[in-house]
Each structure stands twice: as C-alpha cells, then as structure tokens.
Amino acid sequence: MKQEAFFSFCAAILLAAVLGLSGCGSDSTAQTEIKDTTPQKVVSVTLETLDSVDLAETFTLPATLEAWEDLTLAAxxxxxxxxxxxxxxxxxxxxxxxxxxxxxxxxxxxxxxxxxxxxxxxxxxxxxxxxxxxxxxxxxxxxxxxxxxxxxxxxxxxxxxxxxxxxxxxxxxxxxxxxxxxxxxxxxxTPVAEVVQVDRLQAIVEVPEKDVHFLRIDQDVDVMPARILGDAGELMRGKLFYLAFKADPVTRTYRAKVSVNNADGQLRPGMILRVRFLRQEFRQVLAVPLYAVMERGGGTLAFVEDNGVARARPVVTGSIIGDRVIILQGLEVGEKLIVRGQQLLEDGTAVVTGSN
CATH class of the missing domain: 1.10.287.470 (Helix hairpin bin)
Known part of the structure; x- marks a missing residue:
C-alpha cells in the first residue's frame, strides 16, 4: 500500500515538471514574436548629378598703369x-x-x-x-x-x-x-614739354616666384579696373609682352608688362588694375563642390544617392579651383552626388532627395 502511494506521488511530481517546462517554452515563443517598431532614420539631402567639365585655374595680381611712351622733349x-x-x-x-x-x-x-x-x-x-x-x-x-x-x-x-x-x-x-x-x-x-602716348598703355605687374613659371610671352590675359564703390569695371583683354629674367633683389618678384588697348581713353597712367593670368587648364574632369568632400576615419570620402540610400565612396582628390575640387578616383559621370546633408549620413542611411 505504501509502495503504490510512493509511485503515485512520483508520477504527480513528473507531471508537474512537464507542465512547467511546457509553460516556459510557450513564454519564449511569445517573446520571439515581438517585432522592433522603432522608426528608421531618414535624412533630407540635396543632389548634384556629376558631369565632366572644362576648368581653368587662374591667379590675379595687382598692376599699375603706365603710358606706353612717356617722353620729355628738350630744346x-x-x-x-x-x-x-x-x-x-x-x-x-x-x-x-x-x-x-x-x-x-x-x-x-x-x-x-x-x-x-x-x-x-x-x-x-x-x-x-x-x-x-x-x-x-x-x-x-x-x-x-x-x-x-x-x-x-x-x-x-x-x-x-x-x-x-x-x-x-x-x-x-x-x-x-x-x-x-x-x-x-x-x-x-632744356626740357620744354612732356608728351605721353595713351592710346595704348602698359600694366606693370610684380609676379611671385611660384607663379612665374606659368607665364609666357604673347599670352592673352584679362585686365580689370580695380573695384571702386563696388563697381567691378569692364573686363578687357591684354597681352603679356615682357617678363623679367631676374628677380627684384628686395621683393623677390619678377616684373611683367602687359599691353592694354586704350583707344577710348578711359584709362589713365597711374591707375590701379587687376590682371588675371592662366595658371593651368583641365579638360573634361569631374569637379565637385569642396564642401561635398569630407575627411572621416583617416580617409577622404563623398556620398552618392543610390535608390533612396546614401552610399559612402572613398575618393582621391586633385587640384582645388575656386570652391570646387577635382576628383581623380572614386566617382563616375552620371552619379548623384549628395551636396547637402552629407554630414548626417552613414553608409546605408535612408535619404529623401531633391535636385540642386
């Protein structure tokens, strides 16, 4: 009688254990069915479609006008x-x-x-x-x-x-x-009169050593009057006709002379001008806004938009011309470069786009 009671007691304990394990399994299954409902991050950006362009790198120097001929006539x-x-x-x-x-x-x-x-x-x-x-x-x-x-x-x-x-x-x-x-x-x-030839003038420019190698005789240049009261003045063309071989011992600059047509008589000797020289030209290159390129993790990268997602592209940059930088590697013609909002992006971030 005692033996039957013992077996009944053991059976009851085993049943309770099985039911407990079944309950635990049911709770785990319920937990795995819970889904993440956190909203995905979406960044608003502005795009620029990449295309090849021709660029010219220039530099501008101040100049002083002198008469083409400034003669003192004597008796x-x-x-x-x-x-x-x-x-x-x-x-x-x-x-x-x-x-x-x-x-x-x-x-x-x-x-x-x-x-x-x-x-x-x-x-x-x-x-x-x-x-x-x-x-x-x-x-x-x-x-x-x-x-x-x-x-x-x-x-x-x-x-x-x-x-x-x-x-x-x-x-x-x-x-x-x-x-x-x-x-x-x-x-x-005895000096009796001074005569100046002003239908053609010469602009005197002091060229730094770093730029003198880009100049050549008969090179066409842009000549601009100095800004007065915000007026940029009319753009004129000039021609480089003289370039010193020896630097000034004090300023370490090289004197250059540019001929300027003054048939209308608007310019006068002694006026200050600005002369723009060509440093170098680039044909059919990819040039992007300088601010679209970033330094991250020890490298240089830019972001492009690909089907609503931002993709990070490592890039190799070249010369900087104005506010744009030439891309040597990493981007292709036709890609949509992200030029605004890129500071908030990581590779794979969802974006909402607009055209620049």
Missing amino acids: EIAGPVRFIGPREGDRVAKGQVILRIDSEARQADLARAKAEFEVQQSHLNRMIRLRDEQIVSPQEYEDARRNFEVARSALRSAEVALSKSELRSPVAGIVDRLLVDRGEFVAEG
Whole structure:
C-alpha cells in the first residue's frame, strides 16, 4: 500500500515538471514574436548629378598703369620761345609742331644760306664751262668748287637749324605738361614739354616666384579696373609682352608688362588694375563642390544617392579651383552626388532627395 502511494506521488511530481517546462517554452515563443517598431532614420539631402567639365585655374595680381611712351622733349637749339601751339591736355598727332624757338632768325639764316648757295652754284657752272674751253686754270676751278661745297654745307646746316627750331611730337599722344612759356629764353637741352602716348598703355605687374613659371610671352590675359564703390569695371583683354629674367633683389618678384588697348581713353597712367593670368587648364574632369568632400576615419570620402540610400565612396582628390575640387578616383559621370546633408549620413542611411 505504501509502495503504490510512493509511485503515485512520483508520477504527480513528473507531471508537474512537464507542465512547467511546457509553460516556459510557450513564454519564449511569445517573446520571439515581438517585432522592433522603432522608426528608421531618414535624412533630407540635396543632389548634384556629376558631369565632366572644362576648368581653368587662374591667379590675379595687382598692376599699375603706365603710358606706353612717356617722353620729355628738350630744346635742340638755344633761343627765345616764339610760338606754342597745343595747350596742356591737348591731343597731338605724330609730327605735329608743339613750339618754335627763334624760328624767324633761323628762317633768315636759311634764306641767306640759300642765296649764297645759288651764287656759288652758278659760279661753279661757269667755271666748268671755262675749264672745258681751257680759259681758266685748274686752281680757279678748284677754288670755285670748294666755295660751292662750303655754301652747300652752310645751306644744309641752316635747314637743320630751322628744323630744330620747331619742336614736333614724335608720337601721337597728349601734351601732359608744358615746361616753358612763350617768350622765355631756353638753352640747348632744356626740357620744354612732356608728351605721353595713351592710346595704348602698359600694366606693370610684380609676379611671385611660384607663379612665374606659368607665364609666357604673347599670352592673352584679362585686365580689370580695380573695384571702386563696388563697381567691378569692364573686363578687357591684354597681352603679356615682357617678363623679367631676374628677380627684384628686395621683393623677390619678377616684373611683367602687359599691353592694354586704350583707344577710348578711359584709362589713365597711374591707375590701379587687376590682371588675371592662366595658371593651368583641365579638360573634361569631374569637379565637385569642396564642401561635398569630407575627411572621416583617416580617409577622404563623398556620398552618392543610390535608390533612396546614401552610399559612402572613398575618393582621391586633385587640384582645388575656386570652391570646387577635382576628383581623380572614386566617382563616375552620371552619379548623384549628395551636396547637402552629407554630414548626417552613414553608409546605408535612408535619404529623401531633391535636385540642386
């Protein structure tokens, strides 16, 4: 009787254990059926479709304008100033008379020399006929010939003196200053006028050593007046016609000269300009905004959009031109580069896109 009670007791305990294990299994199954309901992160971004472009890298330097010709004219003979034609600021043509120095006396000297030349020429012609007829001696003929040569030299000297009495402009330009007044006596070599040629000007530029290797003679450049009251001025074209071989010992820069057309007379010597030179050109390259490229984890990367997901792309960069950087490796034409919102992204982040 006791043995049957013992077996009944053991059976009851075993049954309870089985039921307990069944309950535990049921709870585990229920827990595995619980799903994660946390919202997925979505970032709003802006895109730029990649395409190949031509780029030019330039650098701009300040320049000072100078006249193409800046001439100080001096008196070639001594005497009083009898005539002054143009006034200061007037334009003059090449060869135009600016002033005359004692021209009346020079004209009188020329008239006397011309009359003496004609007399000696007539006398020589007579001596030639008489010599041919053997009427005059060879010495008489030689004296006549010598007198004729002296008269001819005197005539030539008088003509030169008269031409020097008229001061003419050697170039077409502007009379910038008159240094004498009418009636004033001037000595030979005295500066009397300043003439500047301004239909063409030269811009003087000091080029740093790092940039001088990119320049070449006859290179076309952009010339821009300095900004005044926010006005950038009209863009003009110039041509590099001189580049120094030796650097300035103080500034360590190389002097360059650029010719500038000034036919309209808008520019003046002494003005400040900006000259833009070409450093190098890039043909059909991928260039992206500089801010679209980031440094992460010791590398350089950019993000592209791929079917609503951001994908990180390691990239190799080249030259920086303005606010864009050339991509040498890592991106392809036609891909959609993320240019805004990329700071919040990781590889695989869902994105909502718009076009830039």
